[in-house]
Amino acid sequence: MSESAAIEDAPGQSAPPRWELYKLLGEPERLRLLALASSEELTVGELADLLGESQPNVSRRVKALKQAGLLSVRKQGTRALVALAAGHADDAVVHDALRAGTRLCVVDGSLGRIAEIVAARDDHAREFFAQAVETNTPDLPPELPAYLSAMAPLIPRRRVAVDAGTGDGSLLDVLAPVFEQVVAVDRSEARVAQARARLARRGYRNVELISAPYDAAEVAQRVASLGGADVVFAARVLHHAPRPQEAVRHLASLLAPGGALVVLDYLAHEDEALREQQADLWLGFSAEELRKLAARASLVDAAVHRIPQVRCGNGPDAHLDWQVLVARRP
Numbered sequence: 001m002s003e004s005a006a007i008e009d010a011p012g013q014s015a016p017p018r019w020e021l022y023k024l025l026g027e028p029e030r031l032r033l034l035a036l037a038s039s040e041e042l043t044v045g046e047l048a049d050l051l052g053e054s055q056p057n058v059s060r061r062v063k064a065l066k067q068a069g070l071l072s073v074r075k076q077g078t079r080a081l082v083a084l085a086a087g088h089a090d091d092a093v094v095h096d097a098l099r100a101g102t103r104l105c106v107v108d109g110s111l112g113r114i115a116e117i118v119a120a121r122d123d124h125a126r127e128f129f130a131q132a133v134e135t136n137t138p139d140l141p142p143e144l145p146a147y148l149s150a151m152a153p154l155i156p157r158r159r160v161a162v163d164a165g166t167g168d169g170s171l172l173d174v175l176a177p178v179f180e181q182v183v184a185v186d187r188s189e190a191r192v193a194q195a196r197a198r199l200a201r202r203g204y205r206n207v208e209l210i211s212a213p214y215d216a217a218e219v220a221q222r223v224a225s226l227g228g229a230d231v232v233f234a235a236r237v238l239h240h241a242p243r244p245q246e247a248v249r250h251l252a253s254l255l256a257p258g259g260a261l262v263v264l265d266y267l268a269h270e271d272e273a274l275r276e277q278q279a280d281l282w283l284g285f286s287a288e289e290l291r292k293l294a295a296r297a298s299l300v301d302a303a304v305h306r307i308p309q310v311r312c313g314n315g316p317d318a319h320l321d322w323q324v325l326v327a328r329r330p
């Protein structure tokens with residue numbers, strides 16, 4: 001059974017009375033679960049790993065705590081993401097339970113392992129993109145760079161662009177003719193090699209490639225030395241980020257004041273096959289989620305719009321709805 005199906009409430013089920021809370025919190029396993037979920041939104045599988053228990057056991061406990069209103073569960077395809085439910089700030093009983101659970105998790109080491117478990121979320125993507133691939137991409141109209149160069153003066157801020165997670169550098173075909181300087185970053189050597197070959201083929205001399213994670217210090221230093229970015233692009237990258245909020249904060253930090261973050265990604269979908277086909281971690285985002293990510297990174301004027309499907313290529317993700325978030329650093 002999938003993680004999310006194991007937790008679904010029976011129809012018509014209502015919250016148990018308050019006294020049941022005391023019974024529910026009398027078990028150390030539930031306290032540990034509560035403490036872990038309050039520290040980070042985690043999948044049932046991750047919780048099972050941290051707690052050293054089977055997924056069905058964890059699902060049962062999550063279900064009980066959810067019914068008591070203590071946990072919230074967010075569905076992502078067959079996965080279920082578990083977090084502490086909002087609204088317990090003033091509840092002394094829940095506070096005490098969290099304190100006790102946290103102590104247990106410090107002693108058994110599970111709390112300290114959360115960062116490692118979250119970081120492992122994109123192991124699959126690292127392996128996937130580390131493989132060298134044969135590309136058979138149809139070429140662009142040879143005059144396209146000239147058309148883009150002609151349009152460039154219409155873009156008021158086009159000193160520096162960052163392409164975070166450039167992959168084989170497709171977006172560089174658009175950015176290089178428009179921006180004076182482009183910093184393209186990817187943590188996969190294999191993809192950087194492909195992007196480098198593209199740059200050589202096109203003769204673009206204003207693009208600098210950095211082989212590193214986009215949150216590496218060397219990226220921040222290089223972009224800062226250029227006075228910050230006018231635009232940071234993250235095209236089809238956010239759905240690989242173990243912590244999307246942290247990723248958006250990092251990307252936003254590369255912007256010069258007044259610069260814009262552009263996140264191109266999928267609308268929330270249910271196509272689990274993409275986890276295998278292209279190592280996707282998250283099954284897209286709702287427009288609301290993207291706006292929240294921007295707001296929490298202190299970006300303003302966030303706008304999300306859909307991209308017509310005919311413009312979304314012919315890859316394994318062409319059938320999905322694509323959208324773009326644009327938000328500005330004040």
Ligand SMILES: C[S@@+](CC[C@H](N)C(=O)[O-])C[C@H]1O[C@@H](n2cnc3c(N)ncnc32)[C@H](O)[C@@H]1O
Nearest residue numbers: 129165166167186187188191213214235236240
């Ligand atoms: C789906 S590809 C998208 C490539 C390109 N942006 C596009 O739209 O065609 C995702 C790329 O992001 C890179 N990537 C994922 N997480 C990254 C990170 N934290 N730092 C740098 N690159 C990352 C992967 O190595 C991969 O090349």
